[in-house]
Amino acid sequence: MSTALPLYAQLINLFAAVILLLAFAMLAQRRVLLLIDLFALQGFTLFLSTLVVAVKTGQHHLYWSAGLTLLLKVLLLPWILHRLVRKLQIKGEVEPLINIPTTMLVGIGLVIIAFNVALPISQLSHTITRGTLGIALAVVMLAFLMMITRKKAITQVVGFLSMENGLFLAATSATYGMPMVVELGIALDVLVGAIILGVFFFQIRDQFDSLDIHHMERLKDN
Numbered sequence: 001m002s003t004a005l006p007l008y009a010q011l012i013n014l015f016a017a018v019i020l021l022l023a024f025a026m027l028a029q030r031r032v033l034l035l036i037d038l039f040a041l042q043g044f045t046l047f048l049s050t051l052v053v054a055v056k057t058g059q060h061h062l063y064w065s066a067g068l069t070l071l072l073k074v075l076l077l078p079w080i081l082h083r084l085v086r087k088l089q090i091k092g093e094v095e096p097l098i099n100i101p102t103t104m105l106v107g108i109g110l111v112i113i114a115f116n117v118a119l120p121i122s123q124l125s126h127t128i129t130r131g132t133l134g135i136a137l138a139v140v141m142l143a144f145l146m147m148i149t150r151k152k153a154i155t156q157v158v159g160f161l162s163m164e165n166g167l168f169l170a171a172t173s174a175t176y177g178m179p180m181v182v183e184l185g186i187a188l189d190v191l192v193g194a195i196i197l198g199v200f201f202f203q204i205r206d207q208f209d210s211l212d213i214h215h216m217e218r219l220k221d222n
Contacts, residue, residue: 015046026039039161040077122134131203168204
């Protein structure tokens with residue numbers, strides 16, 4: 001006779017499923033500002049998931065991880081990205097390289113692959129979050145798909161940040177997160193990288209009067 005999952009396990013699985021759904025929503029989103037809002041919502045869900053794991057396991061460094069996630073992924077980085085979009089006067093609509101229905105079908109295929117790849121790995125893990133490893137890998141692959149199917153540089157940056165969310169979820173799923181020193185280093189790298197990319201965006205806009213990466217590809221060909 002099967003036993004029901006504990007409440008904490010149900011919450012962790014629920015938050016992981018929401019993170020995956022938000023990854024699909026980001027993949028289908030054409031408007032830049034809404035894309036950033038979805039990234040912030042994904043970060044907030046990751047914060048809640050990490051907080052539940054911290055409370056259940058008593059891993060104190062996970063409280064710091066949850067706090068960093070809330071500060072960077074929910075508050076600071078979305079605020080920086082919103083300011084960049086407004087200052088650069090980026091148009092609301094973003095045309096993907098592949099149409100949305102085809103992209104979503106490819107995304108479903110990547111999720112199936114991710115679950116099959118993660119299954120033997122999760123069986124070796126003894127953490128309470130091992131069931132979310134397949135979802136974490138799927139989020140990474142969907143974020144990578146978003147990066148390669150978008151023309152605008154800023155949407156590719158959001159895809160990169162979403163990929164980092166998936167990697168963090170995978171680390172939490174497999175080993176209850178990374179050492180605190182590593183997490184602080186990554187958080188600082190992500191923040192500095194966002195600032196540098198902001199400067200880079202202004203340089204691209206000044207040179208090409210657009211943030212479409214195809215302009216740079218034509219320049220390379222010439």
